[in-house]
Amino acid sequence: MDFELTDVQRRTVDVVRAFAEKEVAPRAAEIDRTDEWPSDLYRQMAELGLLGMMLPVEYGGTAADTVTWTLCQEELARCSASVAHTQLLCTIMGVLLLGHGSAAQRERWLSAMGRGEVICVIAQTEPGGGSDVAGIQTTARAADDGWVLNGTKRFITAATVCDLAVVVATTDRALGRDGIGLFLVEPGTPGFRHGSKDHVMGLHGVGTGELVFDECRIPRSARLTGEAGGFKRAMESLNFGRVGIAAQAVGVAQAALDAALAYARSRMAFGKPIAELQAIQFMLADMSTQIEAARLLVRRAAALNDRGRPIAREAAEAKLMAAEMVVKVTSDALQIHGASGYATDFPIERLYRDARVYPIFEGTSQIQRLVIARQMLRQG
Numbered sequence: 001m002d003f004e005l006t007d008v009q010r011r012t013v014d015v016v017r018a019f020a021e022k023e024v025a026p027r028a029a030e031i032d033r034t035d036e037w038p039s040d041l042y043r044q045m046a047e048l049g050l051l052g053m054m055l056p057v058e059y060g061g062t063a064a065d066t067v068t069w070t071l072c073q074e075e076l077a078r079c080s081a082s083v084a085h086t087q088l089l090c091t092i093m094g095v096l097l098l099g100h101g102s103a104a105q106r107e108r109w110l111s112a113m114g115r116g117e118v119i120c121v122i123a124q125t126e127p128g129g130g131s132d133v134a135g136i137q138t139t140a141r142a143a144d145d146g147w148v149l150n151g152t153k154r155f156i157t158a159a160t161v162c163d164l165a166v167v168v169a170t171t172d173r174a175l176g177r178d179g180i181g182l183f184l185v186e187p188g189t190p191g192f193r194h195g196s197k198d199h200v201m202g203l204h205g206v207g208t209g210e211l212v213f214d215e216c217r218i219p220r221s222a223r224l225t226g227e228a229g230g231f232k233r234a235m236e237s238l239n240f241g242r243v244g245i246a247a248q249a250v251g252v253a254q255a256a257l258d259a260a261l262a263y264a265r266s267r268m269a270f271g272k273p274i275a276e277l278q279a280i281q282f283m284l285a286d287m288s289t290q291i292e293a294a295r296l297l298v299r300r301a302a303a304l305n306d307r308g309r310p311i312a313r314e315a316a317e318a319k320l321m322a323a324e325m326v327v328k329v330t331s332d333a334l335q336i337h338g339a340s341g342y343a344t345d346f347p348i349e350r351l352y353r354d355a356r357v358y359p360i361f362e363g364t365s366q367i368q369r370l371v372i373a374r375q376m377l378r379q380g
Contacts, residue, residue: 003296003299005071008068009067009068009071012064012068012071012072013071013072013075015048016048016050016071016072016075016076017075019044019045019048020075020076020078020079020080020083021079023041023044024041024076024079024080024083025079025080027041027080027083028079028080028082028083028347028350029347029350031080031082031083031204031205032082032202032204032205032350033204034204034205035199035204035205036205037086037158037160037161037205037206037207038082038083038086038205039161041083041086042086042116043116045083045086045087045116046114046115046116049061049062049114050072050087051087051090051091051094051113051114051115051116052090052094052110052111052113052114052115053068053069053072053091054066054069054091054094054095055094055098055110055111055114056098059098059106059110059111059114060110060111060114060115061094061114065302065306066240066243066302066303066305066306067299067302067303067306069091069244069247069302070243070244070246070247070298070299070302071247072087073087073088073244073247073248073251074247074248074250074251074254074295074298075251076248076251077247077248077249077250077251077252077255078251078252078254078255078258079255081202081203081248081251081252081351081354082203082204082205082206082354083205084248084251085157085203085206085248086158086206088241088244088245088248089119089120089121089122089157089158089206090113090114090116090119090120091244092122092237092240092241092244093113093120093121093122093166094110094113094114094120095237095240096122096166096182096224096233096237097109097110097113097120097166097184097224098110099233099236100182100224100233101184101224102221102224104221105184105224109164113164118163118164119158119161119162119163119164120162120163120164120165120166121156121157121158121159121162121164121165121166121211122156122165122166122168122237123138123153123156123159123165123166123167123168123185123211124136124153124156124168125153125154125155125156126138126151126152126153126154127152127154136151136168136169136170136180137151137170138150138151138152138153138167138168138169138170138213139151139169139170139171139173140167140169140170140171140181140183140223141171142171143217145217145219145220146217146218146219146220146221146222147183147217147218147219147220147222147223148191148215148216148217148218149167149169149183149185149191149192149213149215149216149218150213150214150215150216151169151213152195152210152211152212152213153167153210153211153212153213154195154198154209154210155198155200155208155361156208156209156210156211157206157207157208158206158207159194159195159197159198159207159208159209159210159211160194160197160207160208160209161207162194162207162211163187164184164185164186164187165184165185165192165211166182166183166184166185166224167182167183167184167185167211167213168180168181168182169181169183177231178231180231181223181224182223182224182233183218183222183223183224184218184222184223184224185213185216185218185222186218186222189216189217189218190215190216190217191213191214191215191216191217192211192212192213192216193211193212193214194209194210194211194212195209195210195211195212196209196210197209197210198210200357201353201356201357202350202353202354202355202356202357203354203357235312238362238363239311239312239315239316240305240311240315241362242301242315242316242318242319242362242363242368243298243301243302243305243311243315243318243319245319245322245323245358245361245362246294246297246298246301246315246318246319246321246322246323247298247302247322248358249294249319249322249323249325249326249355249358250291250294250295250298250322250325250326252326252330252351252354252355252358253287253290253291253294253322253325253326253329253330253355254291255347255351256287256326256329256330256333256334256348256351256352256355257284257287257288257291257329257333259333259337259346259347259348259351260283260284260287260332260333260336260337260348261275261284263336263337263340263346264280264284264336267338274336280336283332283335283336284336286332287329287332287333290325290328290329291325291329293321293325294318294321294322294325294326297314297317297318297321297322298318298322300314300318301314301315301317301318312371312375313371313372313375313376313379316363316368316369316371316372316375317368317372319358319362319363319368320365320368320369320372322358323358323359323365323368324359324365326355326358327355327356327358327359329355330348330351330352330354330355331352333348333351333352334348334349334352
């Protein structure tokens with residue numbers, strides 16, 4: 001595998017890094033404090049072409065590859081995991097609708113999503129669970145003129161600000177995963193409403209909350225995957241999302257390492273900077289090694305996706321490694337800061353809280369291990 005970036009990828013990284021350091025980094029603490037969706041930064045990302053970067057040119061995108069997208073995710077997350085996550089959501093939903101929406105749906109929504117005019121979400125996780133997609137309790141009942149949705153989704157990114165939702169629901173619980181479908185619910189649909197906002201430990205500002213569907217009537221054409229295949233499409237979306245989540249985790253970890261390095265060079269103890277203490281040097285060396293290992297797994301999964309290869313195992317491995325790594329790295333970075341790291345005056349406190357979500361969403365670390373093991377056994 002060639003690890004050298006192309007000229008286009010390097011230029012893209014340079015643009016995103018400049019934007020992130022100039023516009024995003026100064027706002028990171030404020031976004032964390034207010035827990036408000038960064039609508040101005042979202043619009044700026046749209047203007048830079050970051051929201052629709054993986055869309056085809058005919059939909060206003062630049063047809064960027066997965067590797068380039070993960071590079072952008074890492075750069076954004078290094079300055080604000082929350083801002084990176086808003087870009088991840090738009091990308092995932094764009095790819096999902098591009099692959100499984102009708103021609104009319106693609107024409108109506110994709111360009112608007114890329115321009116930041118419409119925020120689309122994937123409504124999957126429920127109050128009773130998230131990783132068990134086949135156990136979804138939200139129902140889609142066939143009606144003469146379409147479908148009727150009933151259920152509540154929770155911990156949905158951008159639930160408080162979204163216009164459009166792709167809802168994961170079951171048409172027949174007896175069919176298990178074969179009864180899962182994906183349904184597009186448009187703005188203003190009767191029975192579709194925003195529920196309560198979720199107040200979470202970290203990753204503030206991404207509009208996490210509930211979506212409620214109460215006798216929500218949608219046309220028959222709103223089902224994205226026809227009469228079958230909803231579970232498979234949901235899993236494909238998860239696999240792609242896991243690669244982006246892993247890239248985010250690498251970015252957060254890199255920010256923590258950068259902060260720890262700067263602090264270790266300036267903090268004096270025993271008459272010299274603590275960076276000269278072997279105990280601190282060993283911690284920094286381990287942090288760097290773990291970050292690079294996770295970064296390579298992300299790059300591998302992204303490259304395989306660009307080649308059209310299945311990535312269920314590779315995405316799970318990247319996500320597992322990066323998620324476990326970012327928790328360890330931010331913890332060690334906070335330890336290097338000592339009491340200062342426990343104070344809100346330093347960004348490591350925010351990074352530490354943000355990091356803890358990565359072993360949980362887009363499938364817990366335990367689920368990733370199941371995916372990896374099952375893929376290994378299946379291949380054997």
